[in-house]
Amino acid sequence: xxxxxxxxxxxxxxxxxxxxxxxxxxxxxxxxxxxxxxxxxxxxxxxxxxxxxxxxxxxxxxxxxxxxxxxxxxxxxxxxxxxxxxxxxxxxxxxxxxxxxxxxxxxxxxxxxxxxxxxxxxxxxxxxxxxxxxxxxxxxxxxxxxxxxxxxxxxxxxxxxxxxxxxxxxxxxxxxxxxxxxxxxxxxxxxxxxxxxxxxxxxxxxxxxxxxxxxxxxxxxxxxxxxxxxxxxxxxxxxxxxxxxxxxxxxxxxxxxxxxxxxxxxxxxxxxxxxxxxxxxxxxxxxxxxxxxxxxxxxxxxxxxxxxxxxxxxxxxxxxxxxxxxxxxxxxxxxxxxxxxxxxxxxxxxxxxxx
Numbered sequence: 245x246x247x248x249x250x251x252x253x254x255x256x257x258x259x260x261x262x263x264x265x266x267x268x269x270x271x272x273x274x275x276x277x278x279x280x281x282x283x284x285x286x287x288x289x290x291x292x293x294x295x296x297x298x299x300x301x302x303x304x305x306x307x308x309x310x311x312x313x314x315x316x317x318x319x320x321x322x323x324x325x326x327x328x329x330x331x332x333x334x335x336x337x338x339x340x341x342x343x344x345x346x347x348x349x350x351x352x353x354x355x356x357x358x359x360x361x362x363x364x365x366x367x368x369x370x371x372x373x374x375x376x377x378x379x380x381x382x383x384x385x386x387x388x389x390x391x392x393x394x395x396x397x398x399x400x401x402x403x404x405x406x407x408x409x410x411x412x413x414x415x416x417x418x419x420x421x422x423x424x425x426x427x428x429x430x431x432x433x434x435x436x437x438x439x440x441x442x443x444x445x446x447x448x449x450x451x452x453x454x455x456x457x458x459x460x461x462x463x464x465x466x467x468x469x470x471x472x473x474x475x476x477x478x479x480x481x482x483x484x485x486x487x488x489x490x491x492x493x494x495x496x497x498x499x500x501x502x503x504x505x506x507x508x509x510x511x512x513x514x515x516x517x518x519x520x521x522x523x524x525x526x527x528x529x530x531x532x533x534x535x536x537x538x539x540x541x542x543x544x545x546x547x548x549x550x551x552x553x554x555x556x557x558x559x560x561x562x563x564x565x566x567x568x569x570x571x572x573x574x575x576x577x578x579x580x581x582x583x584x585x586x587x588x589x590x591x592x593x594x595x596x597x598x599x
Contacts, residue, residue: 249297252413260417261424263398268428271391275337277311277344277384279433284310285399285410286418286425287503290566291559293415300415303407304385308377309364311344316360319348322446322456329448335440347375359464359552419566426502430458460504460553465492467551472511475543476536481510482520482529483581491517495525495533496560496567505563506548506555507537519582524571526580530564530595537561565596 252260271278284307293300318336323329333349336342351372357363363372385408389397400408410418418425434454437443447453469492478487481495493512494504499522510533512520525533537544537557545555571578571588578588 248294249412251295251297251416256413257417257420260398260413261421263396264421264425264428267388267391268432272387273432273436274339275342275383276433276436277342277380278388279429279436280311280314281307281380281384281388282425282429283314286422286429289410289415289418290422290501291562293410293419295416295419295569297413297416299412300410301407302410304377304381305373305406307385307408308373308380311376311380312348312363312373313360315342315344315348316352316363317461318457319345319352322453323448323450326448326450329450330445332446334437334446335442336437338440343379344376347372347379361549361552361554420570423500430454430502433457458502464504464551464553468492468506468509468547468553469511471547471550472509475540475547476511479511480513480516481532482512482516482525485513487511487513489514493517493520495529496564497522497524500524500567501563504553505560506551506553507541507544507557507560508563509544509553515582520579523579523585524567524576524588526578526584526586527592527595528580530568530578530592534595561596565593568592568596 273279285302287310288302288306289300292302319333321331322334323331333341333345336345351363351368355363355366355368357366363369385402389395389399398411399414400410402408434457437453437457438447469490472492473487473490478490479485480487480490481493490511491514493510493516494501495508495510497520498504537560541557545557547553548555568588570576572590572593576588577585578592579585
């Protein structure tokens with residue numbers, strides 16, 4: 245019988261948050277790599293971790309793949325069409341341009357891939373990934389835990405070449421405080437780019453930097469919308485009424501988990517989407533969504549490939565299980581229809597856990 249270590253105590257969780265806050269406040273962020281590393285750790289903990297105190301070993305390849313996805317859009321010019329700006333690739337290092345940005349820019353210039361997902365299917369992707377993994381290993385993984393003039397290895401250890409191990413309790417804390425970690429890292433990332441004087445001519449007076457850096461492109465959403473209409477028909481996923489205008493909605497809200505996953509998208513009336521907003525969906529919607537995953541798994545994955553969005557059904561199921569379990573543990577409520585909500589209870593979690 246395998247033994248699962250208990251989750252960290254409330255006191256240990258507070259210590260984790262305090263150290264994370266110190267890392268942001270006292271760490272040396274010469275480039276944006278450390279923000280990307282923290283986001284990668286948080287995403288991978290949600291997708292592969294568990295709600296216990298166990299360690300979690302991650303490969304540098306897994307982390308490098310996240311870096312390619314995170315920086316893919318950043319390697320394109322920002323400011324196109326913005327009044328008062330000079331379009332260009334944003335500088336993400338206080339010295340020379342970040343090596344990972346240069347590597348992705350060179351790769352993009354030599355291929356027709358319009359997304360990191362499409363790029364991952366090409367033979368030339370492996371050399372890119374190896375280059376990114378080398379930079380990740382030599383820089384943010386080496387220096388992330390240095391702050392206030394000392395090294396405090398509270399997040400991970402490097403026990404073997406090619407991998408890192410998140411320490412006991414760290415994966416649990418990253419899962420429990422995912423939204424906080426993600427928001428802190430992204431907010432500091434945006435601020436870092438804005439503070440770099442070399443970016444001021446590129447930024448101009450535009451105020452959509454965060455969307456450019458972290459949100460799905462309009463082109464990807466248009467592809468998803470068109471293809472989901474063909475797959476599911478022109479009806480709102482939630483109310484079932486016919487669609488004229490339609491929003492592409494994240495079934496598990498983007499505010500709760502901010503990595504795009506193809507199987508997490510559904511079409512909804514703008515009014516239903518606004519009403520549901522940042523709330524999880526109630527059990528009738530969840531049951532229908534889970535059935536749709538099984539019936540249309542491969543078609544949705546193909547849509548994801550067209551749009552450049554990951555189509556891994558196991559990952560989206562883990563994310564959904566995590567999100568509903570957090571809601572169950574914290575007294576969350578789920579949206580059924582405008583003005584109608586219900587408590588998230590253990591039945592939700594059992595639905596996602598399967599028989």
